[in-house]
Amino acid sequence: MFIYFLNILSLTIEYLRRLY
Numbered sequence: 001m002f003i004y005f006l007n008i009l010s011l012t013i014e015y016l017r018r019l020y
Helices: 002-019
Strands: none
Touching: none
C-alpha cells in the first residue's frame, strides 16, 4: 500500500513539473 502511495506521489510530481 505504501509503494502505491509513492507511485501516485511520483506521478503527481511529474505532472506538476510539466505544468511549470
